[in-house]
Amino acid sequence: MAALQKSIDKRNALIQATIELVNNDGFHATPMSKIAKMASVSPATIYLYFDNKQDLVNKTYIEVKACYTAYAFETYDETMPVEYGFKVIWKRIAEFKIKESANALFLAQCDNTPMIDEASRQEGIKHLQPLLDLWARGKKEGIIKPLSDYLLYAYAINPLSFLMMAQNRGSIQLTQLELDQAYEAAWSSIKVCK
Amino acid sequence: MAALQKSIDKRNALIQATIELVNNDGFHATPMSKIAKMASVSPATIYLYFDNKQDLVNKTYIEVKACYTAYAFETYDETMPVEYGFKVIWKRIAEFKIKESANALFLAQCDNTPMIDEASRQEGIKHLQPLLDLWARGKKEGIIKPLSDYLLYAYAINPLSFLMMAQNRGSIQLTQLELDQAYEAAWSSIKVCK
Amino acid sequence: MAALQKSIDKRNALIQATIELVNNDGFHATPMSKIAKMASVSPATIYLYFDNKQDLVNKTYIEVKACYTAYAFETYDETMPVEYGFKVIWKRIAEFKIKESANALFLAQCDNTPMIDEASRQEGIKHLQPLLDLWARGKKEGIIKPLSDYLLYAYAINPLSFLMMAQNRGSIQLTQLELDQAYEAAWSSIKVCK
Amino acid sequence: MAALQKSIDKRNALIQATIELVNNDGFHATPMSKIAKMASVSPATIYLYFDNKQDLVNKTYIEVKACYTAYAFETYDETMPVEYGFKVIWKRIAEFKIKESANALFLAQCDNTPMIDEASRQEGIKHLQPLLDLWARGKKEGIIKPLSDYLLYAYAINPLSFLMMAQNRGSIQLTQLELDQAYEAAWSSIKVCK
DNA sequence: AATGAATGAGAGTTCATTCAT
DNA sequence: GATGAATGAACTCTCATTCAT
Structure with a gap:
């Protein structure tokens, strides 16, 4: 043992x-x-x-990605109403990006370079399903715009990566105010305007 | 000669x-x-x-970044009304990311890794000023949310990078419809809701 | 036990x-x-x-070499007439090289490279004595040419190694006919021509 | 230049x-x-x-082998009578093995181990043709035994490698006498006995 | 200005050998 | 006696950079 x-x-x-x-x-x-x-x-x-250096990063990527999604959905449950559920997930993701910034930074670098092989990339993507399900529900209920998952991710989630990296570089400071503003922007971009 | x-x-x-x-x-x-x-x-x-390899990428980065901003603002002029001006710039940026995808990809990779030194990064950022001025104007006029430039960029512009990379990897196809939807999402996220 | x-x-x-x-x-x-x-x-x-890798090959060499000579002389006995005795030994050696080709190949490789240390090489040579004694007898009786043991070995025995390796590489097929021809060539090269 | x-x-x-x-x-x-x-x-x-280490030995092998055969046939010409022609070639080969013992040793090591790749081995074999032609002629004229080329080589030529290696290891000294004896043995083994 | 040849330094990786268990 | 885990040293090979021409 x-x-x-x-x-x-x-x-x-x-x-x-x-x-x-x-x-x-x-x-x-x-x-x-x-x-x-x-x-x-x-x-x-x-x-x-x-096996070798490539295998080391691939496995690291997959492991960190699993961490990330586990963290994202930990407090979410599928019975929550769409808007609330989205907020819950969004906040967890934001928290992860800030608290686990080393992990988040690593993922960002992997996602933007030819560093990881395609198989590992696919493997890493799998666990996002609950978010996609939530969006599907939101679209059916007419709460979320009928956009493709990629578009929704690009506006609702991905900007957090940009902000996290800016903060990491010292360009900005993400206080609670900024996070609330960011959430508002994210939600505005995908919600159906009444 | x-x-x-x-x-x-x-x-x-x-x-x-x-x-x-x-x-x-x-x-x-x-x-x-x-x-x-x-x-x-x-x-x-x-x-x-x-001078050396580092200098080569730095200079390449600066040059591509200059291309990018020149392209972005080519059809814009500071007398345009805020919303229209934003649309003009946004469309040009989108066009650049799609038509000049090699250049755009290169910038994305530089922006997400420790590949470029800080000085060159700063140098590359300079030419975005017209967009920041436009936003300042928009905020003063109550058309654009009073957010920091980084937040505005994160939601209004940066998602295009994500979409461009997804398209490049073959995951999605950006048709005119998707681009229009993206623009809507971008504008929704930063405009003041009446 | x-x-x-x-x-x-x-x-x-x-x-x-x-x-x-x-x-x-x-x-x-x-x-x-x-x-x-x-x-x-x-x-x-x-x-x-x-003790270590070198010791492992050395001991392997000595053991295989002992096998080889034991096999060679198993059916020979010193009272046999020279020509017959030679034929008996030669056939056994040929048989060994063909039936125990892995062992024979290993010996050939050891004998042609700096893989084995000199002490083990000497140790391996010892058990050939009966063949040398036979040759001494043959020379005394005027049946075998008065050549040094090395010369006799070079022409009477060693060619079998070459043939075995060629067969192993798939270049030739040693049938009974070829073996008989080989024996004839071997005996011709060392016997005294009347 | x-x-x-x-x-x-x-x-x-x-x-x-x-x-x-x-x-x-x-x-x-x-x-x-x-x-x-x-x-x-x-x-x-x-x-x-x-290209790499393997390529280095392969090329070395081919070059040395070419040297060897060039040397072997330098004084030979196809109009010579069979026995004389064989003697001419044999003596040149013997000379090469003694005078160019480093080269000869290298070839012996290559020929007895999995050190050289098959392609290079084939490449190296090509230039022996004149000797094979001579043997063909000898067989037609009833001077040389009707044996396969491999058998002839095993008895007429290959023993020289064994002798050269023994000399190199200090076990024997190849004087003119020994060389003459070796030639006799070689010729005896392949000539047709009248 | 332009080059091909050359290289020192260092990369990823392997392996004979050891050692705690 | 037997082992799996661990490793220092050494291997092949690459590469940013230089230099004689």
């Missing part, structure tokens, strides 16, 4: 180191040796847990 | 090659030798035009 | 795995981990039976 | 270094860095002349 735990710890340390270093330097500027050092293992040890 | 032209051609070829290769493979997976080959020059020649 | 047997089995499995893998990939292209896997033991276990 | 010569020199130095080091240590025990050092170039330079 102790041995297994040690293995899990090492794997986790490697994942964490990957996130941090890729965030700071980018994928290709991050040598395996640096990841190993930060995780306090030998470079060779990485290869006990991952 | 012919000699100067040849120089400019080479520099341009290098910039183009950089954009294309970085788009496909990412910055660090793009060797200087490959850029040289695609531009039909010797690797050594790159160093006649740029 | 059962425990001892298990030990012997493991040692043998390691020796067999070494032969097969070295035959296919060569000494240095054969990792200890692969040998261990093929022998169904842990890499660490190899070091309970052998 | 001078630049081209320098290139050729470097390539040759690399080939020579490869031969010497592989002879002493074997293929896989010879790191590229050692080859580079012995040829007085940077490790990276090797890759300007060869």
Whole structure:
């Protein structure tokens, strides 16, 4: 049991180191040796847990993405009314992007570069289903505009990534006020105007 | 004059090659030798035009960003009414992202990774001023919500990047209908609701 | 007793795995981990039976060489007349090279590369004595040419290695006819012509 | 012209270094860095002349083999009578194995291990044709036994490799006497006995 | 101005060997 | 005796950069 735990710890340390270093330097500027050092293992040890560097980022991506969606839907339940449900999810996502900014940053970088292979990208997308279901419900009820999921995501969710990155770079400070304003903008963009 | 032209051609070829290769493979997976080959020059020649690899991407970024803003504001003029002016700019930006998708993709990649140094990033941002002025005007006139420029950009403009990348990856097809819907969503998110 | 047997089995499995893998990939292209896997033991276990990789091949060589000579002389006895005795040994050697081609191949590879240390090479040579004695007798009786043992071996025995390797590579097929012809050539080369 | 010569020199130095080091240590025990050092170039330079390590040995093999056959047939001409022609070729081959023992040793090692890929092996075999033609003639004239080329080679030529290696290891000394004896043995093994 | 050849430094990865269990 | 996990050292190969021409 102790041995297994040690293995899990090492794997986790490697994942964490990957996130941090890729965030700071980018994928290709991050040598395996640096990841190993930060995780306090030998470079060779990485290869006990991952096939190669590509596999390491792929798996890291999938794991972080799973974290992200789990966090997003933790307090949501499908019986909630559409507008309220959306607010619940939106706030959780915003919280994740702010509190877990390293993770969020890593996802943003992966999603905007040829760093992750297509299979892992698909794998990562799967868990968003509850949000898509909510939107479908909202559209049927005439509360949400009849737009494609991509369009809805682009306006309702994705701007948070942009804001998170701006904050991370020190360009802005996301206070509660800004978050409320952002929510308003998000909801305005997709709700049906009466 | 012919000699100067040849120089400019080479520099341009290098910039183009950089954009294309970085788009496909990412910055660090793009060797200087490959850029040289695609531009039909010797690797050594790159160093006649740029200090080093970092300088090459920085300069490429600044140049593409300048292209982008020039395109964005080409048909805009400061005497236009706020809503109309915004529409004019938004459509041009959308057009750029679709017609010049290689350039747009390159910018998106730069904006989401530690690939560009901070100075170049700042340099690239400068030319957005007309849009910020328009927004200031809109806020004063009570047409646009009193939000920070970053928030406005996040909701009014940035989603286009997300959509462009989704289209580039083959996930969606941006027809005129989708573009009109996107514009509606963008404008809804920042306009003051009466 | 059962425990001892298990030990012997493991040692043998390691020796067999070494032969097969070295035959296919060569000494240095054969990792200890692969040998261990093929022998169904842990890499660490190899070091309970052998000092290190070099020791493993050395001991394998010596063991296979002992097999080879034991096989060669099994049906020979020193009272046989020279020509008949030679034929008996030659046929057994030919049989070994064909029936035990993995072993024979391994010896050929060892004998032609700096893979085995000199001590083991000497150790392996010792058991050929009966053949050298036969030749000495044959020379005394004026039946075999008065050549050095190396010369006799080069023409009477060694060509079989070449033929075995050609067959192994699929270049030729050694039927009974070819073997008889080979024997004739071998005997012609060393017998005294009357 | 001078630049081209320098290139050729470097390539040759690399080939020579490869031969010497592989002879002493074997293929896989010879790191590229050692080859580079012995040829007085940077490790990276090797890759300007060869695709990779495998390509380096393959090309070395082909080049040495070409040397070997060129040497073998230099003084031979197809109008010579069979026995005399064979003697001429045999002596040249023997001379090559003794005078160019490094080259000969290298070929022997390549021919007995999975070090060279099959294509290069085939490529290397091509230039032996004149010898095969001679044998065909000898067989037609009833001078040489009607054996397959492989059998003839195994007895007439290949033993020289064994002898050369024994001499190289210091086990024997090939004087003129031994060479004459070897020739006699070779010829005896393939000539038709009257 | 332009280059092809050259390279030092460092990348990802493997492997013989060890050690705690 | 047996092991799986761990690793330092060494491997092949790449690449940003330089330099003689």
